[in-house]
Amino acid sequence: MENKQEPTEILNAKLLQALVKGENKVFRKTFLNMHFYDQAQFYLALTDEQRHLLYHILDPHEVGDFFDTIEDDLPEMTELLAEMDPQYAAELLNSMFDDNAADILEHLPKEDVDHYLSLMDKADAIQLRKLLHYDTETAGGIMTTNFVSLRADLTVGQALAELKREADEAETIYYVYLVDADRYLVGVITLRDLIITDNHTKLAEVMTPNVITASVHDEQADVAQKIRDYDFIALPVVDDAQKLVGIITVDDVIEVIDDEAQSDYSGLAGVDVDDVSENPFKAASKRLPWLITLLFLGMSTATLINHYESLLSEASILAVFISLITGTAGNAGTQSLAVAVRRLALSNDDKPKLLRLIGSEILTGLVTGVVTGLTITLIVGIWKQNFVLGLTIGLAMTAAITVANLAGSLIPMLMDKLGFDPAVASGPFITTLSDLTSVLIYFSIAQIFLHAFLN
Amino acid sequence: MENKQEPTEILNAKLLQALVKGENKVFRKTFLNMHFYDQAQFYLALTDEQRHLLYHILDPHEVGDFFDTIEDDLPEMTELLAEMDPQYAAELLNSMFDDNAADILEHLPKEDVDHYLSLMDKADAIQLRKLLHYDTETAGGIMTTNFVSLRADLTVGQALAELKREADEAETIYYVYLVDADRYLVGVITLRDLIITDNHTKLAEVMTPNVITASVHDEQADVAQKIRDYDFIALPVVDDAQKLVGIITVDDVIEVIDDEAQSDYSGLAGVDVDDVSENPFKAASKRLPWLITLLFLGMSTATLINHYESLLSEASILAVFISLITGTAGNAGTQSLAVAVRRLALSNDDKPKLLRLIGSEILTGLVTGVVTGLTITLIVGIWKQNFVLGLTIGLAMTAAITVANLAGSLIPMLMDKLGFDPAVASGPFITTLSDLTSVLIYFSIAQIFLHAFLN
Incomplete structure (x- = not known):
């Protein structure tokens, strides 16, 4: 096999060498071939100086890709943003899935949030500001607006073509939500079903009409339970007017389940075990x-x-x-x-x-x-x-x-x-x-x- | 909207009426339109007699579909199997995803397991027996063999055609694992990538070659951590010879995380909180x-x-x-x-x-x-x-x-x-x-x- 995996330590040592020696092409090629999570682990082990070198080699979107996998470690995240050029940081936040970007922004002082949002694409900034509005532990607080919704009167073939265009922006394309002209949710279809259905069939004929949803105000623990019960990969979220406004993906649900378990454990012990400071x-x-x-x-x-x-x-x-x-x-x-x-x-x-x-x-x-x-x-x-x-x-x-x-x-x-x-x-x-x-x-x-x- | 959702209680009452009155066609139409989890909830609320009526209306595969969502409640599961005709029960187990079927079989006496396996399709029985061999809390113990693996030398178009054929049997088709002639894992490609790539491209050109894997002997907690870290929907499992033998899906990982949290909590409290008997x-x-x-x-x-x-x-x-x-x-x-x-x-x-x-x-x-x-x-x-x-x-x-x-x-x-x-x-x-x-x-x-x- 040509593509045998190199041990992580050796790979990381090589990468670090390329970074500090300014071999930018080598660095980019190797780094961008790694899994986002591994990229993040490499990045988090760098010194201040080395991180600044990295910001010059990678564009904000490339950094945003791996920031999406580490947004849970919030205290560090805000410090990292602060060391970047504000425009760079704003573009990075803009390129992240908006639920993750919102999680970071929630922990920043109000003036920093306003500053970053002012440097962003306007439509995205409005979207993010809406997300920041919801309570953190509700469905609205953990949902993403990076989902795919299509009109139910399309055919399967048209839907697949549309998916190709939107795939890059969406957090998942495995569930496609179907809406009517007023953005009311009328059905859902999985990519699995799209793949096995004839291209000329109308979505409305093959969709699941009884969509299980969450309200923006639902508690995150209840949302997590729903996704667990139904073995979903994502759950759509509707606002008070019953319009589709976001989705919650299974990776966020895992965080919720873990958070709730930690807080129960901490409660029973009478100490916050999430903060295991060694000082x-x-x-x-x-x-x-x-x-x-x-x-x-x-x-x-x-x-x-x-x-x-x-x-x-x-x-x-x-x-x-x-x-x-x-x-x-x-x-x-x-x-x-x-x-x-x-x-x-x-x-x-x-x-x-x-x-x-x-x-x-x-x-x-x-x-x-x-x-x-x-x-x-x-x-x-x-x-x-x-x-x-x-x-x-x-x-x-x-x-x-x-x-x-x-x-x-x-x-x-x-x-x-x-x-x-x-x-x-x-x-x-x-x-x-x-x-x-x-x-x-x-x-x-x-x-x-x-x-x-x-x- | 025609497809407005009926309140669950009314729907369930209607269904129950259809079941006991023998309106089999009405029952089948309504029941099979429900989500598997809702089907399971309806089923679990039935009396012994009503369940026997249901076994006559639904075939074992239809029952297996919703059994896949409730296999965690093991003590009940084995009693439910015992009340069915053995051939019916065997077919039901055969139609379930094999990790779920194995979870149920693990809790049966050896002679019952042998009996059910003898009534099954031979190849499936061998597969199941292999799964039963692994320790329950290891990757081997929680993996499923219902995954899609293709040869890396196919084109994207060929792969999509193959997926259509295999979609029904697989627990997920969102990750497609690519193997060489000897079943060594050489890459992975997501359905998302398949959708956005030109049909004539070879899989080997667009696959991710560095596949993150688990070994059959890995502890379930470590596997769960890996899937969380990388935000995967599934993780491939290899045997000692490094050959691909199964996958672990994110819904199983949620169960693992919850199990581990419950056991930590129970440990701290000095009582098994999983068994909240009211007696x-x-x-x-x-x-x-x-x-x-x-x-x-x-x-x-x-x-x-x-x-x-x-x-x-x-x-x-x-x-x-x-x-x-x-x-x-x-x-x-x-x-x-x-x-x-x-x-x-x-x-x-x-x-x-x-x-x-x-x-x-x-x-x-x-x-x-x-x-x-x-x-x-x-x-x-x-x-x-x-x-x-x-x-x-x-x-x-x-x-x-x-x-x-x-x-x-x-x-x-x-x-x-x-x-x-x-x-x-x-x-x-x-x-x-x-x-x-x-x-x-x-x-x-x-x-x-x-x-x-x-x-």
Whole structure:
């Protein structure tokens, strides 16, 4: 084989040499033959000086091609734009798919956005400004306007000819959306179907008329779910007047699914795992707000224990089991929280379902509580040769776990009702809260049985 | 518009009526016009009897079409197959994309698999048996063999003609893989490029020769990352001899990304959130193993506190801060764990990076520990009018947080090294472990300062 793949490192070293030695022709030939993603990786590894050399060898459209694959890394992107000639940067943004360009512009100061837009092709600038108008986490915020729409009264042959002309501008040509004279969406046809259909057939005869769509205001998570359910490569987006205004492609949906998963994970952990800075001060500054907030919540537990000091000095054995009870209830609460967050993500917010969820969590809490409580009753009873003490600990454990389970499911549901993301109710929050309830339960029960187990 | 969409409920009610009244023609016309996913939803809502009626109206290929969209719900799938005539079920499996059919077969007892395969077309059965051979979470386990590969010496026109013939069998025709006489992959061309290229051009002249591939043994998470990075719709898979054996499509990648995210989330929570059973006994049985295991780990903390009983009876004030210190350290450990798991997922397992991660986590732990420690020193000092006690609690807090942070990052790394999924190191495990270390640190420091703060 002539076209054997060279190992990336060797290829990159050769490329770098060509770049710094000013062998522009060699550089262009090799570089432009690479996949956009690999181009981007090479580019991102360059020094400031080397990047400036590259801007002189490649035109903004060629840079835009690989910028389309790395637009997710936003903080870097804006710095990179700033180092370019503004006209160059504007043309680069103009040549990108407009959803990606909008993602970058969203993170720039308003005056920079205005400046870049003023340097662009007017029609494109208007298009981009419209996209910037939508909330980032809605269908409007993630859609692209680089799609192909044709009139349904064309024939398959005419459609294929039109596709050839528009292929370069469109983010995908695999789905072709069909509209009437007023830009109302009337059907969709895949390129697959176009290929296998006779050229003289009218599109209207072979199109799928029931088009699944999203509204510009739909939440991105719902859009992602739709594309997953139907195994689509793209989903058309309509505005309030039901006119076709954009499409969302499957690669954007993957980003959405990943973002949502990261934010759920971060929520449960009580720390933003998307920002994995290695600078200890920066990392600490991300974690401290939750830690200190929860420290104050933890202080109320300490105050509560302090309130029971006379009980503790009378029966210092009670101190031995504080962390066991709070810890186990906290673990159960975390489990319950995670299940509730997951269920809320799956359910469609209908009331009977939510009430059933609470009921089921209370029962699950009771079952796990009773089993764990019986276990600890036996352990403590045998260890301390005191089954009344064992029973006290066991009862407290059962009650503490049941309450923690209830809190773990009630709190995310409450947040959901109040319009917050339920995933923000973090595991650390639930465990710290359940420390408080567990201690209250523990000492209340201990007080009742005090004289029984001290004898 | 004639083709206005009917609300789903009304449409489904009409369909159901047609089904039970035996209006087979009406049923077929309406049903087969729906999207496969909507067909599947209708089907899944039917009773046993109604499903049997449907099997008589639709042929196995028509049922296979919508089974392709719901193959992820595996437990149900196998029961549904069992209720069909075996020959019907075999034909249904045969008509599905083979990665989906393999997913279902993997969950059947061996004798059922053999039986279904014996009823199938021989060539297809051999193909399926090969797929079943691969590990489920590898490229081989998720790939399909329903792809289009052509000889690179064809012209574009010949390729398009060939595509028309093969379109019906292939899972995607948007990427066409080009092979030489020995089935070695030599290039790829998109349908987009085929459409815009002159019919007489040879494929070899316009194909992309550097094909990004996966090996059959690659882990599914790595494959997913590749498809995400390059924004591909499909990725070709080669065997050990570098021959093209399958492709992985983007819809499968979405499932993989979602699976991995769910398993990370479940790991952190210490409960499998994928199984959100509402039956309290079933749900409890999923949660109890972790809870009881951790109960025993928690017992060692209780034993440790018991060991310090004389210290506690001398200074019962110490009991007041047990849950505050263990709780806060546990929260810090959970944060650290989540960051470490995320970093491990992103990193490529090179040693210097991991050592740097540990170093950075120790420093982050120290910074958060010192800030939290100072805060609690002040609070306790003012509350109890005893700054020596405050300093004791503060010092213990600082040390406990630093150790918890270290544990939170070391343990997932250790699991990774030992070949386990680092995400299995759950938040509850880290908090329970850190309870033990925190109590040890707390009482050791308290013992040193005991006489200072008691005066």
